[in-house]
Amino acid sequence: MTLHLYGGGRSRAVMPKWYMAEKQIDYNLINLDMRSREHKQPDYLKINPFGKLPGLVDDSNGVSLFESGAILLYIAEHYGQESTNPKDRALITQWIAFANATLSPAIFVQTVRERDFDGIMDVLNRLYEGKKALVGERWTAADCAVCAYLAYIPIFAKETDLNRWPNVKRQTEDTLNNAHYKAIMS
Numbered sequence: 001m002t003l004h005l006y007g008g009g010r011s012r013a014v015m016p017k018w019y020m021a022e023k024q025i026d027y028n029l030i031n032l033d034m035r036s037r038e039h040k041q042p043d044y045l046k047i048n049p050f051g052k053l054p055g056l057v058d059d060s061n062g063v064s065l066f067e068s069g070a071i072l073l074y075i076a077e078h079y080g081q082e083s084t085n086p087k088d089r090a091l092i093t094q095w096i097a098f099a100n101a102t103l104s105p106a107i108f109v110q111t112v113r114e115r116d117f118d119g120i121m122d123v124l125n126r127l128y129e130g131k132k133a134l135v136g137e138r139w140t141a142a143d144c145a146v147c148a149y150l151a152y153i154p155i156f157a158k159e160t161d162l163n164r165w166p167n168v169k170r171q172t173e174d175t176l177n178n179a180h181y182k183a184i185m186s
Helices: 014-022 068-078 086-108 110-127 141-150 166-177 179-185
Strands: 003-007 028-031 055-058 063-066
Touching: 003 014, 014 068, 014 141, 014 179, 055 068, 063 068, 068 086, 068 141, 086 110, 086 141, 110 166, 141 166, 166 179
Parallel strands: 003 028
Antiparallel strands: 003 055, 055 063
């Protein structure tokens, strides 16, 4: 076993866990108990000096990362057999950055939500029209990142009616019904 993913309840380890399940990538999950502050202990602070989850260590080459987007990109590039095409790799990077920097605040931060949410959903709805993948023809780390956040809408923004955005609603429902995603979230 070379990949060690550090996660815990209510952490953003969901994205790398889901991605690795979909791509059948073996890893060792180390759940840290945040109530007992295991994520603030010196050993873990060597992985993430901010004491946040998730974190990743790859024994095969000594890589140690924090931030769900960086972890997802690393796994996709080194283990996920994603595209070797530089354009597709750049687009996957773009969508992971979008998910963490733009989509996440539009879902979780009220002021950003009020200002940006509808416009973001309008664009995503158009982009997902007639297709299920943001980059190329198959599910990638880009879809993992974006759809993981979309799946939070019915949980954390229950008042949102996704019927206005049928393609976004389809992606969200597909994610919530995905066997790997359901197993990770249970």
